[in-house]
Amino acid sequence: LRARAEALAHTDAAAAAAVEARLARLLASDGSVGTLADTLERTADARRFRGLDDQYDAAGLLPPVFLGGAFVGVTSGLGRVRPGMALGATADPVRVSVASRSRPTGAPSGLASALRRLPSASGAQVAIEKYTMPGEAPRYVAYLAGSRSMSLRTAGGTEPWDMKSNIELYTGGRSASYQATLDALAAAGARPGDRVDVVAHSQGGMIAAHLAMESPFAVTTQITAGSPVEPTLSADHTLVQLRHTDDVVSALAAGGAREGTGSADSFTASRVGDPDAGRQDLALETHSLENYMETAAMVDASADPRAEALDAYWADLDRAVTVDRTEYRAERVLPDP
Template identity: 45%
Template sequence: MSGGLDITHGGAIAVDPEALRAVADALVALASHFEDAAHAVRRAHGSLAAMPTTGAHVDTAALWASVDRTEALHEDCRTAGENTRLMADVYELVERRAQLDALAIQGKPPTGALLDRVAALEASDPRVLEMETWLIAAWEKNRFDGLDEQFDLDGLHAGPGIAVLFAAAAALGARGFGRLPPNATLSGSAGPVSVAPVRTTAPIAPPTSLAEGFRRLDASAGQITVEKYSMADGSRRFVLYSKGTQSLASDEPFDMESNIDAYLGEEPASYAATIEALEASGAEPGDEVQVYAHSQGAMNSAYLSTQSEFDVSVQVTAGSPMHPTVGEDQLLIEMRHPDDIVSGLAGGGLPGGSGATDSIVATRDGSSLDLGLPAHMLGNYIETAEMVDASGDVRLEAWRDKARELNEAVSIESIEYVAKRE
């Protein structure tokens, strides 16, 4: 992977409409100053032109030319301010429609205030509706950029099968298979699984960075690790680390069968194992759980946040085939590589993003890669996480606040689990 880090809230909305309106107001205010300046220079030119002796000392032609330049700057600022305000309305309209869609999925009626705001935005300018269509169309077209660059098909003589695979991934994502609605649930019940602890340690602190969270996941001797934080008030909090696919087929719950089950909405054995590992560590309904997960583990964490009885307050995921719709009280931090076929199954996310206002989607472009799927490998996502940690993005402060809360624990216990199908 190379550089090109981009951090947004996800989907088509990558800016704050109110921030855009503040910029628009500043541009319009600046335009009025240019207009005042043009009037002042014009008056000065008139005064000087009425004094015949000034021609030898003042270039009145250049002075008049400055009037033209100042008036042009006034028009440029005014137009830029009006266009910026128009774009703010367009972005807000997309965001409001996403809210309406989310309410419809949940079977809840929209508020009168929301409907009135949508109507006001639609009526604000005849161009708003057309520009909204352009914005969504551009997002729909570009959200799968990079998938066709995953393999150098000509150089590797990979044949049409790989190209078909990537086209199928994009098609599945585009049809919405990887986008979970609010409160999504799994159907059916996975076959019996068991989890056994293979190593217990006592970390001295929670992860101090996003990258460290993924490193702890990578270093686990099992597929699942659970850290239990015992707080001074007697409550407990948990941090779950969940790996991706470990094999194609075996007694391994983290296999391709579980991938297919989870993606199609059937309970996978790996999800059942995840619940058992949390319960074996002492987690009970209502306990807070923070998650670091890769690939298949991220699919399980998505359903953990939408259907389980645990309070999933933070999800930090890498290369997830799904994009969950989570509540405004849940922090969702996603690492995605546009040239990662597995991430492409998520369908490019939602037009309005998901989760708390400080939730982010971090993407990093790569180049043509080989058949080892390095764009999806956890090691490359750790590099992306390191870049996010170093980005200085202010939204990361919300994640740091959650980490600081765990620092108040009086004891920490980490248990690594190996899960098996029975």
């Protein structure tokens, strides 16, 4: 009831008040219920960041760094993209070109298979697959890579998937990477109103959130791994999130929404991605796409009904007569020196 009241408060004040009145009656009937709920919430809160402070120690210097993501996410509130939080300002100019074209034999067979389709070669950051459906309008799936550069020194250079775009997206700015994604979709033939689903890692998850919440496309399903944010979606959007509780980047989302988001088929699958403390923690191994692919494979093998419900989504996509895949390379256009 607490979670429901919190969710309704954003959209329906009268309905939220009715739920709060019901909650008050429940608490008045049995005082122990509130105490039990408090305990369960504290346990859930602690689980959100399990393993985050239990990584490579370096004489106590690094745990505060790893915990920094959770601190920023919890205190700033920027990890939740709420209704009306549209990206502001104007993006840096970008140039988008075709890196490669191919024709896959069908749709992905599961979450791990979908993550394997994220662009990795030819310097591409975006891949768009056009699904020609029998007797229906074409559908598109956008595959959005994570950050290509984590250097602050080169931020704002020709690479749009960089720290400048990370900071802009997280703080509500319109990034070059977001603009490049819109340009790639247009180049692939997607038009306003077309169905565009999204598979994304890391920075790509922030782009996916705003594609669903403010773009002209009909995003009904998005799958994210290690996203620094969580969108606020309506009941006709399905959101599948993979999160590692020891991932400092994912921790920027502050553990997500207690009240949930999206359709009843939406879910978050989480685990400690890298339980062994070691120097690999310095490279954010638990945030790597390969590590999230392992988590995706675990979800694919799960008997959880929500995980099994995804099979119908892949099967529906696999009805396509043809699948045309184009990978795009984007570059930020810099002013002349």
